[in-house]
Amino acid sequence: MIHDDNNYYQINDIYRTENNRRNKKHNSHINKEKITIVILIIIIFIALCYIAVHSFAVIQESMKQQQYEQEIIKAKEERERQQKEKEEEQKRKEEEKRQEALKKAEEERQKRIPKLTEVGRQNMENIYKSETKRAFLTFDDGPSTVTETILNTLKQENVPATFFVLGSRVEAMPDMVKKIYEEGHYIANHGYSHQYSSIYQTPQSVLNEYNQCNDAVKNAIGVPEYNSHLFRFPGGFPGGPYVDVKTQAKELLSQNDILYVDWNSLSGDAETSSPTIEYEMNRIKATTANRNSLVILLHDAQAKKATADALPQIIGYLKEQGYEFKNFYDIIK
Numbered sequence: 001m002i003h004d005d006n007n008y009y010q011i012n013d014i015y016r017t018e019n020n021r022r023n024k025k026h027n028s029h030i031n032k033e034k035i036t037i038v039i040l041i042i043i044i045f046i047a048l049c050y051i052a053v054h055s056f057a058v059i060q061e062s063m064k065q066q067q068y069e070q071e072i073i074k075a076k077e078e079r080e081r082q083q084k085e086k087e088e089e090q091k092r093k094e095e096e097k098r099q100e101a102l103k104k105a106e107e108e109r110q111k112r113i114p115k116l117t118e119v120g121r122q123n124m125e126n127i128y129k130s131e132t133k134r135a136f137l138t139f140d141d142g143p144s145t146v147t148e149t150i151l152n153t154l155k156q157e158n159v160p161a162t163f164f165v166l167g168s169r170v171e172a173m174p175d176m177v178k179k180i181y182e183e184g185h186y187i188a189n190h191g192y193s194h195q196y197s198s199i200y201q202t203p204q205s206v207l208n209e210y211n212q213c214n215d216a217v218k219n220a221i222g223v224p225e226y227n228s229h230l231f232r233f234p235g236g237f238p239g240g241p242y243v244d245v246k247t248q249a250k251e252l253l254s255q256n257d258i259l260y261v262d263w264n265s266l267s268g269d270a271e272t273s274s275p276t277i278e279y280e281m282n283r284i285k286a287t288t289a290n291r292n293s294l295v296i297l298l299h300d301a302q303a304k305k306a307t308a309d310a311l312p313q314i315i316g317y318l319k320e321q322g323y324e325f326k327n328f329y330d331i332i333k
């Protein structure tokens, strides 16, 4: 029995030892697996960390890139906006300049269109009165073949003048009328036909001739609203066989804002069929003596070439006498 017990213990020991060995082996196996798993986990963790860090760097880089691109787009947009603003500013300035030029041109144009105001009427009433010496050169019956010569002298002498044109002549030489106008002279009205029997039929026929002449002037100078408001009766206002018609016509014209003017001095170029320069100078000297305000009657007509030829001397003489030259823009304004 003891023997059996011993055997039993021996077997048991062996078994235990074997078991322990097995257990140890088993444990060792488990430990190896654990270590492997831990290592794997660590590797995975490191890999994940690496991926995470790398991904983060990539994302960050991508974000930076996006931000950079956005900044470039923004900068480009800003540049385009500034460029556009600059262009718009330039356009606005050019438009302003254009408008300013148009305004100035219109102001200049308006200055050349006579406007009859109360001041103008008073100035006309006092046309022969002046504290200082002033001279209005007035040329009747044009335009004509000598207008060019007259204009050249006026330009050379820097003298403004007034032309009482005839509608029929204006229609014959519209370019010359435009030239007179563009050179700053005052274009006034002398009717259309210059035929007394026609213009002095009735007061209305005087007004009709005024309008007919004014229409011809408008067309010639290209200014639709032009009105000189200033008439000179062919043959002059006072006296003659048509004095009654002229007196009534003066009222009718006045009602239509049209004033008239005669003259108080002259070159006498209508007094003889072939006046000479000497004759005209003598008449100028005689009729201008002791007057401050001169309205001088001269003629712009082919037959009165002597007047155009005498003009430099007439102007020279008046300048010597201290006269300042004016036209009716200084009166009707």
Ligand SMILES: [Zn+2]
Binding pocket: 140, 141, 190, 194, 234, 235
């Ligand atoms: Zn005349």
